[in-house]
Amino acid sequence: MPDLRYPIGAFQGEVRMSGPHRRELLSQIAEAPRRLRAAVEGLSAEQLNTPYRLEGWTVRQVVHHLADAHLNWYVRTKLALTENEPTIKPYAEARWAELHDARHGPIEPSLLLLASLHERWVQLFESLATVDWSRSFVHPERGVLTLDATLPMHAWHGRHHTAQITELQKRMGWA
Numbered sequence: 619m620p621d622l623r624y625p626i627g628a629f630q631g632e633v634r635m636s637g638p639h640r641r642e643l644l645s646q647i648a649e650a651p652r653r654l655r656a657a658v659e660g661l662s663a664e665q666l667n668t669p670y671r672l673e674g675w676t677v678r679q680v681v682h683h684l685a686d687a688h689l690n691w692y693v694r695t696k697l698a699l700t701e702n703e704p705t706i707k708p709y710a711e712a713r714w715a716e717l718h719d720a721r722h723g724p725i726e727p728s729l730l731l732l733a734s735l736h737e738r739w740v741q742l743f744e745s746l747a748t749v750d751w752s753r754s755f756v757h758p759e760r761g762v763l764t765l766d767a768t769l770p771m772h773a774w775h776g777r778h779h780t781a782q783i784t785e786l787q788k789r790m791g792w793a
Contacts, residue, residue: 622671625781629774635751635766640743643773648740650776651733654684657783658725665792666725670782675715677786680779682720685728685735687711691772692739698755698765699746705756743769 658666658681666678675683690709697704714720743765751766787793 622674622782622785624778625785626774626777629771629778631767631770635769640751640766640769643769644740644743646773647736647743647769647776650684650773650780651729651736654681654732654776654780654783655729657780657787658729661792665790668786668790670786674782676721677783678723678725679715679720680782681725682723682728683711683715684776684779685731686714686720687775688732688735688739688772691768692735694755695739695742695765695768698753699742699750701755703754703756703762705758708757708759739772 658677661677666681667676669676670680686709694706697706746765751769752764754762754764756762784793
């Protein structure tokens with residue numbers, strides 16, 4: 619039986635990044651909001667409140683999580699670019715997903731936030747000089763991370779959560 623938590627596989631970090639590979643990842647980040655919107659288009663309230671797996675988040679929570687997580691990573695990107703190896707603050711993503719807005723709020727604000735956020739984030743990434751990709755921050759749980767090292771994770775994260783929703787649709791016969 620496939621692992622429903624990771625429909626596209628667990629994240630595999632990448633060691634070296636080339637210009638063309640960065641451009642491909644930035645394209646994936648740019649497309650993530652559109653793909654997420656397409657994945658949830660036409661879903662009913664009942665479907666949005668369906669967990670993507672047993673004991674997993676609902677589709678609604680996944681949508682809100684993506685906006686929350688990417689907003690945090692956008693700020694971390696800016697901190698890395700403007701401060702000398704800042705220590706960033708982790709957040710309790712599972713607890714954020716249990717807050718009222720994530721469990722019951724309409725998804726449209728998070729879809730709009732994600733689209734606007736990704737537009738700015740990609741624009742920022744595209745403006746970076748080669749040397750800027752080595753800028754780093756300290757994550758208290760993950761250690762020192764460079765912008766180059768986090769870029770593949772951001773692209774994977776959007777694909778990962780969108781796939782959780784599309785795979786649920788297939789299993790439930792909604793697609």
